[in-house]
Amino acid sequence: xxxxxxxxxxxxxxxxxxxxxxxxxxxxxxxxxxxxxxxxxxxxxxxxxxxxxxxxxxxxxxxxxxxxxxxxxxxxxxxxxxxxxxxxxxxxxxxxxxxxxxxxxxxxxxxxxxxxxxxxxxxxxxxxxxxxxxxxxxxxxxxxxxxxxxxxxxxxxxxxxxxxxxxxxxxxxxxxxxxxxxxxxxxxxxxxxxxxxxxxxxxxxxxxxxxxxxxxxxxxxxxxxxxxxxxxxxxxxxxxxxxxxxxxxxxxxxxxxxxxxxxxxxxxxxxxxxxxxxxxxxxxxxxxxxxxxxxxxxxxxxxxxxxxxxxxxxxxxxxxxxxxxxxxxxxxxxxxxxxxxxxxxxxxxxxxxxxxxxxxxxxxxxxxxxxxxxxxxxxxxxxxxxxxxxxxxxxxxxxxxxxxxxxxxxxxxxxxxxxxxxxxxxxxxxxxxxxxxxx
Numbered sequence: 001x002x003x004x005x006x007x008x009x010x011x012x013x014x015x016x017x018x019x020x021x022x023x024x025x026x027x028x029x030x031x032x033x034x035x036x037x038x039x040x041x042x043x044x045x046x047x048x049x050x051x052x053x054x055x056x057x058x059x060x061x062x063x064x065x066x067x068x069x070x071x072x073x074x075x076x077x078x079x080x081x082x083x084x085x086x087x088x089x090x091x092x093x094x095x096x097x098x099x100x101x102x103x104x105x106x107x108x109x110x111x112x113x114x115x116x117x118x119x120x121x122x123x124x125x126x127x128x129x130x131x132x133x134x135x136x137x138x139x140x141x142x143x144x145x146x147x148x149x150x151x152x153x154x155x156x157x158x159x160x161x162x163x164x165x166x167x168x169x170x171x172x173x174x175x176x177x178x179x180x181x182x183x184x185x186x187x188x189x190x191x192x193x194x195x196x197x198x199x200x201x202x203x204x205x206x207x208x209x210x211x212x213x214x215x216x217x218x219x220x221x222x223x224x225x226x227x228x229x230x231x232x233x234x235x236x237x238x239x240x241x242x243x244x245x246x247x248x249x250x251x252x253x254x255x256x257x258x259x260x261x262x263x264x265x266x267x268x269x270x271x272x273x274x275x276x277x278x279x280x281x282x283x284x285x286x287x288x289x290x291x292x293x294x295x296x297x298x299x300x301x302x303x304x305x306x307x308x309x310x311x312x313x314x315x316x317x318x319x320x321x322x323x324x325x326x327x328x329x330x331x332x333x334x335x336x337x338x339x340x341x342x343x344x345x346x347x348x349x350x351x352x353x354x355x356x357x358x359x360x361x362x363x364x365x366x367x368x369x370x371x372x373x374x375x376x377x378x379x380x381x382x383x384x385x386x387x388x389x390x391x392x393x394x395x396x397x398x399x400x401x402x403x404x405x406x407x408x409x410x411x412x413x414x415x416x417x418x419x420x421x422x423x424x425x426x427x428x429x430x431x432x433x434x435x436x437x438x439x
Contacts, residue, residue: 085364087371088218090271091129092304092357093378094311094330095137096162096170100148101336103155105385105395115161118334121412122378122400125356126166130218133225134162134333135273135306136170139177139184140191148336150233151179159195169216171273173201173227173249174307178235182243201227201273207246208255213263221363224267226259230276230307251276251291257298264299268368269361272300275307277329280347282434284312284328293317296324301370304357305329309337310350314375314437325373327435330355334380334400353427354378355435356402373439377403377431379424403428 098115106113119126126132138152140159147153162170170192177185189199203211214225228249236244244250251274263270272295277288284292284305292303296317303326305312312328337351345351356376362369378400385395405412406424416424 085362086220087360087362088130088221088223089128090131090133090218090223090302090357090359090361091126092133092271092273092330092359093135093333094306094354095135095309095332095335096158097137097309097332097335097337098148098152098154098158099336100146101393101396102334102398103146103148103158104389104393105398106155106157107389113155113157115158116164118398118400119161119165120399121405122356122402123165125376125402129166129358131169131216131223132165132167133169133171133271133273133304134167135174135275135330136162136172136188136192137174137176139180139188141180141184141187143187144180144184147179152176153180153184156191159191159197163195163197167197169198169200169214169225171201171227171275171306172199173229173273174275175229175231175233177202177229177248178232178239181235182239182247185247198225200225201229201249203247203249208249209245213259213266215263215267221269221361221368222267223361224263224270225273226256226263226270227273228256228275230274253291253294256295260295260298260300268363269301269370270299271302271304273304273306275305277305277308277312279308280310280345280351281308282310282312282347282350288328292326292328296326300324301368302359303327309335310347311353311355311431311435314373314435316373316437316439322369323439325359325370325439327355327357327375327437330357332380333378334398336382336398338380338382340382349427352380353431354380354400355431370439373437375432375435375437377428377435379403379406379427381420403431 103113106115108114138154140156141153142156144153146155172188185202186204189202189204192199198214200214205211216223216225228251230251232248260270260272274292277285288305292305295303296319301324305326305328308329309332310329311331314325314327317324317326331354332351333354335351339348339352342348342351356378358374358376359370360372362371381399381401382396385397387395389395403424404410406416407413407428
């Protein structure tokens, strides 16, 4: 009885199968329309079976086949992006301060200048970095007379040497940026850009309130760069309020907070270069400490401080489980300030010393952190050339040394006389103890 009922139930199915077999046996009699209909039906059946197979492997059957596969591919790409690890090495240093004796020595017989010798021993270091940042303390204005302290205005050729050394970004937010008037702000930024570098800390294309944050993408990591100055040596009193607000970057806390928070949103990591403190003082002021910690709270990750012309210590700050870096002052990197020229200053020996900050950042799973941080002590060597300027001034060779290359075991140790060895060894020891950076 059950067998008979089964035959009755399956009868229509068997009949359909027999009819289909006869239909396909007579395929030679099909016209074109029939052939196309059969072909499309076959494709549809194939897609249904494929979809069922994919469903068994975990793809939702509630979606159409193409969208389901696309979602899977998108997910795989997203996982690959978030799992990929990338890193960038960033170097930064303090004041590039061109006093008259430095560019007097750089003058050639044809009336042009060549500053490349200043960076002979640091160029190999800077070329190792993915991003190099310096603080250019002064102006370049061809329509203004050349000058050193107290109104710095250097020959335009400095930019050729700075670019060749490996720099990509120069900070102009400092107290000497108005030394050749408001025109000097524009001409200095223009000289930097024409040399193939990027200025920060001034606004010469759009007003400050409308200007984009400077962001450098380095190995897939977006690095935001901001710079601020405590003041402009009183010269700001001789420019309009409109020019001041539009083109200069001061320590207005409301503006800084908004800019740093914006950088935090737009970039993976934020670097600030503030200029404040007391000149030639080896420790930061309470105002520096408070403000730099506020910057960390607002979203800064690294603070490369400047202005005192001597190095002030480094500090690590923990925020949300991550370490942030502050160095209160990086000191001078090239200048004529030293023991021989600063005899009235108690900390004269510290003016010829600086640091090359060397930081590696890492991005993984969408999060960017500081992986390593080092402070390489530097020192400016000044040796007589034995020649004189047309005005009768003695000329000197100015070169910045990274002291690891010149201490015992360093590759250039044999070039030094005994007095210079002692001076360098003392500087290296005292600098490391003073900076106190243990990452």
